[in-house]
Every structure is written in C-alpha cells, then in structure tokens.
Amino acid sequence: MRVVLFLLFLLLGSLFASDDTVLVKAKKVGEYVIVDGVNKNPFSVTVSYNASYQNLKSDKKMPMLFVLNPLMKREVLRLHIEKKGFVLKANYTWTIGSKDAKHDNNYIYRLPYKLGTKRRVAQGFNGKFTHYGMSQYAVDFEMPVGTEVYAAREGRVVKTKDDSNIGGVTRSFEKYANYIIIEHNDGTLASYVHLKQYGVVVEEGDQVDRGQLIGYSGITGLTKGPHLHFIVYRAVNGTTRDSFPIKFMSARGIVTEPVTGKWYVAK
Ligand SMILES: [Zn+2]
The missing domain is CATH 2.70.70.10 (Glucose Permease (Domain IIA))
Structure with missing residues (x-):
C-alpha cells in the first residue's frame, strides 16, 4: 500500500520561530492517522492547527486551537483512513502561554x-x-x-x-x-x-x-x-x-x- 502523507509545517509569529520545541506531527497507526502535539518547553503553549485532507475522516472541525502543557505530548487529532492513498496537508503556528489564562485584574x-x-x-x-x-x-x-x-x-x-x-x-x-x-x-x-x-x-x-x-x-x-x-x-x-x-x-x-x-x- 502506498501512503502519501504531506506534512507542511510552518512556524510563524513566534518569538522562537526557528526552533522545533513545539511539534505537531502525524503518524499512521493501523487504520488511523494520529496527530500528536509535542511541547518540549517548560511553559504552556497555544497552538493553531489547520489541516486539509483526502480519504481521511475526523469529527474535529478545522482549524483547531489547543493548549499544550509544559513538557508534554498528547494526541490532538485522530483521522480514520477511509481509503488507500490518503493525503494530509497541515500547518500550525504557536505562541508562548495558555489561551485559557485569566488575568487577575486586582493585582x-x-x-x-x-x-x-x-x-x-x-x-x-x-x-x-x-x-x-x-x-x-x-x-x-x-x-x-x-x-x-x-x-x-x-x-x-x-x-x-x-x-x-x-x-x-x-x-x-x-x-x-x-x-x-x-x-x-x-x-x-x-x-x-x-x-x-x-x-x-x-x-x-x-x-x-x-x-x-x-x-x-x-x-x-x-x-x-x-x-x-x-x-x-x-x-x-x-x-x-x-x-x-x-x-x-x-x-x-x-x-x-x-x-x-x-x-x-x-x-
Ligand atoms: Zn516598549
């Protein structure tokens, strides 16, 4: 079986634009393509991820927005392989910090x-x-x-x-x-x-x-x-x-x- 997997990673708008301390990467596992988010930094990061695909199926809507906690790896997306010869094109950007932070305005x-x-x-x-x-x-x-x-x-x-x-x-x-x-x-x-x-x-x-x-x-x-x-x-x-x-x-x-x-x- 021939698997076509395009993964285009773009890192934009980040203070640390040239490093690879935040990765969102796909791998084929059985009948799925699993996308993992990896954060090698000692701080939370917020990631915007967008993907287009063919012959794959997911319930998640694109684009996705999620937080990766410090020094963690977790599954962020799972796509079912519907047919041989699937294509996944993805890009993402990240910034330091969590989108869920709420500032204490009394401080x-x-x-x-x-x-x-x-x-x-x-x-x-x-x-x-x-x-x-x-x-x-x-x-x-x-x-x-x-x-x-x-x-x-x-x-x-x-x-x-x-x-x-x-x-x-x-x-x-x-x-x-x-x-x-x-x-x-x-x-x-x-x-x-x-x-x-x-x-x-x-x-x-x-x-x-x-x-x-x-x-x-x-x-x-x-x-x-x-x-x-x-x-x-x-x-x-x-x-x-x-x-x-x-x-x-x-x-x-x-x-x-x-x-x-x-x-x-x-x-
Ligand atoms: Zn200034």
Missing part, C-alpha cells in the same frame, strides 16, 4: 526598578512608536544601560535570552532583544525586554519573588534608546496575544495608566 504590580528611585515613562499604553496591536498595554521606562531590573510580580521564569548586543530602530532588530519572561500564577506572562548582554541573573525554571533582582537593562532589540519594555499578556491563538492594562504601585499611590513623559517613584 497591583511593583514598578520594575529599585525602590525609592524614579524613572520616566518613555512610552505608555497605546504608544504610537510600538505600543499597539499585541503590545497595546506595554510600558517603557527610561533607564541607563545596566540599571537593576526587579520582578514586578512573583512567578516562574520560563524563558530568557541575554546573548545579544545588537539594537536599532527598525523592525529587523526586534529579534535581537534580550528578555526575561515570567509566568504568573494566573497563567499570564510578563516580559522584561531590551536587557543588556549577559544581563539576566535568573534561570529558566527559577521561582522568583516580587521585588527580586532579575537582571540589568540595556538597549538590545527594537529600541531608540536605553529603556525597559514591560508587558503582561496571554496567548490568544497560535499567532496573536492580548496584553493587559495593569496597575502599578508608586510612591504617590496606585497608577492605573502610566503617562508618557511622567516620572514614577517605585514603592
């Missing part, structure tokens, strides 16, 4: 720099330079390269990068950003971005406390000047995410919307 974040020091917001929510779309509720705090960065909320470090020393003002520089991603207990994620080279002092898998020193700011990635880009978000599907308009504690009380150009003292 008051700590400003991510040393207590008692003040920083100017270079770009707040809905900032015109880069804070739109998926980055709508990001905040940029100006700070010289090498400024201490502290966890704004407790959680688990799920991804870090600090090997880059490249930065610039066009989109092509985006992939050179150093960062720390922390997962909170409500499943949302915080990213601390543009860190300096070798400026990460925590490791993937570490549990960090609110206010713990996690790294040093820099000027890597897409940036005009040295600053810290901070954002809290969740995955929506395999290509997009949603950010949250978070609240911060400052020396003058709770800040519900950091204003571009204003200074805030960490408390």
